[in-house]
Amino acid sequence: SQKIEQNSEALNIQEGKTATLTCNYTNYSPAYLQWYRQDPGRGPVFLLLIRENEKEKRKERLKVTFDTTLKQSLFHITASQPADSATYLCAPPGNTGKLIFGQGTTLQVKP
Amino acid sequence: EAQVTQNPRYLITVTGKKLTVTCSQNMNHEYMSWYRQDPGLGLRQIYYSMNVEVTDKGDVPEGYKVSRKEKRNFPLILESPSPNQTSLYFCASRFGAGEAYEQYFGPGTRLTVT
Numbered sequence: 220s221q222k223i224e225q226n227s228e229a230l231n232i233q234e235g236k237t238a239t240l241t242c243n244y245t246n247y248s249p250a251y252l253q254w255y256r257q258d259p260g261r262g263p264v265f266l267l268l269i270r271e272n273e274k275e276k277r278k279e280r281l282k283v284t285f286d287t288t289l290k291q292s293l294f295h296i297t298a299s300q301p302a303d304s305a306t307y308l309c310a311p312p313g314n315t316g317k318l319i320f321g322q323g324t325t326l327q328v329k330p
Numbered sequence: 331e332a333q334v335t336q337n338p339r340y341l342i343t344v345t346g347k348k349l350t351v352t353c354s355q356n357m358n359h360e361y362m363s364w365y366r367q368d369p370g371l372g373l374r375q376i377y378y379s380m381n382v383e384v385t386d387k388g389d390v391p392e393g394y395k396v397s398r399k400e401k402r403n404f405p406l407i408l409e410s411p412s413p414n415q416t417s418l419y420f421c422a423s424r425f426g427a428g429e430a431y432e433q434y435f436g437p438g439t440r441l442t443v444t
Contacts, residue, residue, distance in 0.1 A: 251430055253430075253432065255433075260418075260438065260440075261437055261438060262334070262420050262422075262435030262436050262437055262438050263373070263420075263433075263435050264435070265432035265433060265434070268430060268432065308372075308373070312429045312430075316429050317375065317388075317389075317429060318375075318429055318433075320372045320373035321372060322370065322371070322372040323372070
């Protein structure tokens with residue numbers, strides 16, 4: 220069955236460094252993938268959508284890649300700041316077309 | 331300001347006591363849905379609505395009801411809550427039925443059923 224995997228271990232990095240989060244999917248090939256940010260106790264907030272033919276998409280300090288061969292999307296935050304600390308969710312559509320949310324990876328940026 | 335609102339934000343109730351969580355959006359979105367979020371399980375869709383008077387089950391609909399009488403409102407009803415419905419609930423809306431549209435989430439309702 221289709222599966223979405225994000226690293227369940229928190230990612231701790233130093234301010235100013237680049238954070239890289241991974242989203243792997245198995246047993247199918249989504250046509251696009253969304254990324255959301257979620258702060259503790261709050262609703263997810265949409266960040267970016269990348270389509271399978273885009274390979275890479277940027278928004279300010281954010282960059283998302285989509286490798287259909289590796290079945291993986293990478294989410295990068297460059298020049299990270301403590302305010303970037305949050306949980307980041309990837310959400311590709313499943314075989315039914317509905318979004319499937321990964322469990323998220325928590326990023327902690329230390330000053 | 332474009333937003334999705336939910337009420338109440340926190341609720342503690344007892345088994346079997348009917349409750350309703352309200353959800354409203356001010357963006358004229360056609361599509362609305364309800365999710366629950368549990369540790370280790372992520373966000374799971376409960377019910378969704380493609381438009382007024384059109385609702386359908388999501389992945390975990392058992393024990394829940396919804397209605398969509400107006401475009402802006404999409405209440406979640408628990409007729410007889412049970413402890414396994416203790417969870418963090420989110421209402422979400424988006425412009426259309428297409429899954430590629432970004433979703434706007436409400437602030438969440440933390441429900442505890444004892």
